[in-house]
Amino acid sequence: AxxxxxxxxxxxxxxxxxxxLDCVYETRDTTYYLFWYKQPPSGELVFLIRRNSFDEQxxxxxxxxxxxxxxxSSFNFTITASQVVDSAVYFCALRGIIxxxxxxxxGQGTRLTINP
Amino acid sequence: NxxxxxxxxxxxxxxxxxxxxxxxxxxxxxxxxxYRQDPGMGLRLIHYSVGEGTTAKGxxxxxxxxxxxxxxxxxxxxESAAPSQTSVYFCASSYSELSDTQYFGPGTRLTVL
Numbered sequence: 001a002x003x004x005x006x007x008x009x010x011x012x013x014x015x016x017x018x019x020x021l022d023c024v025y026e027t028r029d030t031t032y033y034l035f036w037y038k039q040p041p042s043g044e045l046v047f048l049i050r051r052n053s054f055d056e057q058x059x060x061x062x063x064x065x066x067x068x069x070x071x072x073s074s075f076n077f078t079i080t081a082s083q084v085v086d087s088a089v090y091f092c093a094l095r096g097i098i099x100x101x102x103x104x105x106x107g108q109g110t111r112l113t114i115n116p
Numbered sequence: 117n118x119x120x121x122x123x124x125x126x127x128x129x130x131x132x133x134x135x136x137x138x139x140x141x142x143x144x145x146x147x148x149x150x151y152r153q154d155p156g157m158g159l160r161l162i163h164y165s166v167g168e169g170t171t172a173k174g175x176x177x178x179x180x181x182x183x184x185x186x187x188x189x190x191x192x193x194x195e196s197a198a199p200s201q202t203s204v205y206f207c208a209s210s211y212s213e214l215s216d217t218q219y220f221g222p223g224t225r226l227t228v229l
């Protein structure tokens with residue numbers, strides 16, 4: 001079965017602190033894709049990153065970085081020097097098989113609050 | 117490009133009423149999806165479409181029907197609404213299936229009384 005677990009339901013930090021959002025996944029596929037999406041208070045879902053299972057290189061984009069480790073089935077997301085605008089719900093997702101077809105499986109989400 | 121749009125943004129129904137949610141995309145994407153988002157459960161796939169005229173069931177299809185008569189539109193119907201269908205509904209589209217990123221609409225908040 002395909003599954004994504006985001007064990008942190010809510011995180012609250014003070015602005016400028018670094019924060020890491022955890023994502024652990026389960027899959028039997030050898031080829032798969034992992035995603036992170038951001039859902040700000042306005043409600044829309046914003047794509048942040050896609051990573052395929054053959055590429056374990058970490059990625060950095062400005063204050064955002066992602067650590068993909070196949071050995072621990074984790075795809076963690078770190079925000080450096082957090083800002084109030086980073087407050088949102090963040091979803092990790094896995095391209096998995098539902099009803100015999102490849103579909104996105106979402107984690108439960110982590111609500112991140114950055115306090116000024 | 118408007119991307120993915122959804123109408124309406126908000127709707128309140130009484131139990132037993134019917135309604136249709138409209139999703140439109142202007143990116144010429146083949147694949148379209150309907151999800152529902154409930155507190156603490158992330159997003160769950162209701163139905164999806166791999167092209168014009170085709171639809172398929174996702175994780176939680178019961179109580180919903182869909183149609184894809186035109187490539188750019190994907191309709192989600194509730195024939196007889198139930199309080200359990202109170203949720204936020206998101207439509208998404210992607211160019212291809214396997215690895216492609218899904219782009220989401222702004223969501224529709226539906227309340228069934």
